[in-house]
Each structure stands twice: as C-alpha cells, then as structure tokens.
Amino acid sequence: xxxxxxxxxxxxxxxxxLRLSCVASGDTFCISxxxxxxxxxxxxxxxxxxxxxxxxxxxADSVKGRFTISxxxxxxxxxxxxxxxxxxxxxxxxxxxxxxTLRSRCNLFDAWGQxxxxxxxx
Numbered sequence: 001x002x003x004x005x006x007x008x009x010x011x012x013x014x015x016x017x018l019r020l021s022c023v024a025s026g027d028t029f030c031i032s033x034x035x036x037x038x039x040x041x042x043x044x045x046x047x048x049x050x051x052x053x054x055x056x057x058x059x060a061d062s063v064k065g066r067f068t069i070s071x072x073x074x075x076x077x078x079x080x081x082x083x084x085x086x087x088x089x090x091x092x093x094x095x096x097x098x099x100x101t102l103r104s105r106c107n108l109f110d111a112w113g114q115x116x117x118x119x120x121x122x
Contacts, residue, residue, distance in 0.1 A: 002026040002111040004095045009116030016085050022078040022095030030106035032099045034071055034078045038091035085120045092117050
C-alpha cells in the first residue's frame with residue numbers, strides 16, 4: 001500500500017507563490033498517476049493537476065499558466081509549484097496516488113494524503 005504526506009501550505013497574499021510537496025512511502029513502484037486536488041469551503045473537491053508515470057500532465061483551466069506539477073521518482077516526491085496565487089485558490093490541497101491497471105506485485109489502490117491548507121488573502 002501507499003502512504004502520502006503533504007506539506008508546504010500556509011498563509012500568503014495574492015500574487016505570492018508557494019511550493020507544495022507530497023512524499024510517498026510504501027509500494028511506491030506501483031504508483032501510476034499522481035495528482036493534486038483541492039477543496040474550498042462550500043465547494044466539492046476538484047482536480048487541480050495530474051501527472052502520469054510517463055510525465056504527461058493535465059491542469060484545470062483555472063490554474064493553467066500559474067501552477068506546475070512535477071514528480072521526482074528517485075525521491076518519491078510530488079510537487080506543485082503555485083505562482084500568482086489568487087484568493088480563489090484558497091483551499092485544502094490533497095495529494096493523490098492511484099493504480100488502476102494490473103501489474104505484477106502491485107495492488108490496485110487510491111491513496112490520499114491528509115491535506116495541507118493554503119490561504120490566500122487579498
């Protein structure tokens with residue numbers, strides 16, 4: 001199984017930058033896709049950015065051009081570089097790791113971290 005721990009959240013002003021990190025442990029060689037989700041008060045959890053095992057990325061329209069997702073497999077770490085932050089980016093950010101296809105020695109899973117709070121003031 002896989003465990004995830006996020007860090008890097010905090011209180012910043014609009015226009016500032018933050019870099020979130022997510023450290024994975026356990027059966028990390030089984031991870032296919034990693035992603036960042038966020039949930040703001042009164043809203044449903046939404047996908048922010050995704051990166052697959054080949055490095056292909058996908059972003060929500062609201063963060064394109066401002067956020068960058070990356071992964072360092074040697075360090076088992078996922079990153080989210082957030083630039084030009086806006087008040088509407090305020091949310092709890094969650095790290096996600098999944099495996100949805102069969103592979104020898106790997107279970108299928110959908111793992112989540114505990115979340116890290118990002119607050120952007122205007």
